[in-house]
Amino acid sequence: xxxxxxxxxxxxxxxxxxxxxxxxxxxxxxxxxxxxxxxxxxxxxxxxxxxxxxxxxxxxxxxxxxxxxxxxxxxxxxxxxxxxxxxxxxxxxxxxxxxxxxxxxxxxxxxxxxxxxxxxxxxxxxxxxxxxxxxxxxxxxxxxxxx
Numbered sequence: 001x002x003x004x005x006x007x008x009x010x011x012x013x014x015x016x017x018x019x020x021x022x023x024x025x026x027x028x029x030x031x032x033x034x035x036x037x038x039x040x041x042x043x044x045x046x047x048x049x050x051x052x053x054x055x056x057x058x059x060x061x062x063x064x065x066x067x068x069x070x071x072x073x074x075x076x077x078x079x080x081x082x083x084x085x086x087x088x089x090x091x092x093x094x095x096x097x098x099x100x101x102x103x104x105x106x107x108x109x110x111x112x113x114x115x116x117x118x119x120x121x122x123x124x125x126x127x128x129x130x131x132x133x134x135x136x137x138x139x140x141x142x143x144x145x146x147x
Contacts, residue, residue, distance in 0.1 A: 004032050006049070006052050006053065006056065007032055007035050007036065007039075007046065007052055008029070008030075008035065009056060010035075010039060010044070010046070010052055010055055010056050010059065011030070011035045011038070011039060013056065013059040013060065013063075014038075014039060014042055014044065014059065016030065016035065016038055016039070017030075039055075061123055063085075064085055064121055064123045064128050064130070065085075065123065065124075066085060067084060067085050067086070068082060068083075068084060068085075068146060069082070069083060072146075074139060076141070079134070080134070080135040080136065080137070080138065080139040081132045081133060081134050081135065082132075082133045082135065082146060083118060083130050083131070083132065083133070084115070084130070084131045084132075084133040085128050085129070085130050085131075086112055086128065086129055086131065087126060087127070087128060087129075088120065088126070088127030088128060088129050089127075090112055091111075091112050091113045092111070092112060093109055093110070093111050093112070094109065094110055094111075094112055094133070095107070095108070095109045096108055096109070096110075096133065096135070096146060096147065097146070097147050098135055098139070098144050098145070098146050099144060099145045099147075100139075100140060100142060100143075100144050101142040101143045101144065102142070106135070106136065108135065108136055110133065110134070112131065115131035115132055115133060115134070116131065116132040117129060117130075117131055117132075118130040118131060118132055
């Protein structure tokens with residue numbers, strides 16, 4: 001991938017939108033200059049292609065060290081699935097509780113062996129798997145907490 005593509009990839013990992021549609025439906029992407037300014041303001045070193053690669057590696061490995069993402073955004077109508085990172089050999093049950101901002105709770109359980117696999121990676125000498133945890137039916141709008 002070229003350097004601008006890697007910069008856009010780092011932007012995505014840092015939560016910067018890949019672009020937007022204007023009122024006329026035209027797609028606009030941030031320039032490399034804008035991405036560098038935003039990423040720099042976020043404290044990331046983007047001074048060279050090597051620095052961008054190092055920042056990508058650091059962001060990606062950090063995401064693999066968390067069982068659940070700190071924030072996961074679902075769009076209206078999207079299947080309520082959340083990525084779950086587990087050790088490669090772990091195969092038991094998982095129980096979860098989703099609490100809406102209104103305090104209403106929904107609970108469920110699944111067997112790790114039955115969850116769809118998304119990806120796998122070796123991090124710090126351990127094989128980790130990223131699985132798709134299905135939260136059942138539709139999730140209402142608002143902020144929710146998953147445990």
